[in-house]
Amino acid sequence: MVAFLLVAGLANAQTTWKIDKNHSSIGFNVTHMVISEVSGNFKTFDATVVNKADDFTGAEIEFTAQVASINTENENRDKHLKSDDFFNAEKFPEIKFKGNLAKEGGKYVLKGAFTMRDVTKEVAFDVTYGGQIDTGRGYKAGFKLTGKINRQDFGLKWANKLQDGSAVASDEIEIICKIELNKQA
DSSP states (O other): HHHHHHHHHHOOOOEEEEEEEOOOOOEEEETTTTTEEEEEEESSSSEEEEEEEEEETTEEEEEEGGGEEEEEEEEEHHHHHHHHTTOOOOTOEEEEEEEEEEEEEEEEEEEEEEEEEEEEEEEEEEEEEEEEEESSEEEEEEEEEEEEEEEEGGGGGOOOOTTOOOBBBEEEEEEEEEEEEEEOO
16 A cells, blocks of 8 residues: 555656756747748746656746846837836736646647737647756756747737738737756755
């Protein structure tokens, strides 16, 4: 009976991982004036991953980014992005995600609730799992996440047009996150 309880306990063991902020990036690209792209990222973010399976299948993910930390390497553009035309950082200070990592057809997919400007929508992102490594000072795991969202779905309403009617900034936003996790003791 004791052996059964021990095995059952190990089968349900879970591991908690925290994002390594120094070796991770939370980025995005938006098409600008139809002909080019503008990139940006969030400088202040946090994430926790809890997994039961060694390959992270079924892992629970919670993520938060501080809107005021947006950075596109242009102070005026960043100020505009923080305004009510886009994120309204004062009223809606966080972007949040809560979901699960699944394996579908041999590929990883992150599905869950994405919240921006207090609008929550179900989204899915493609994920590449880079594996795990023992650094001698602890375990790390690596992932790359890619996907797209429509900013209009989340109330980022600014929609100036060029003379030909094309959008100055596209509605479709490409999300690119490079994640390194640290296993917690």
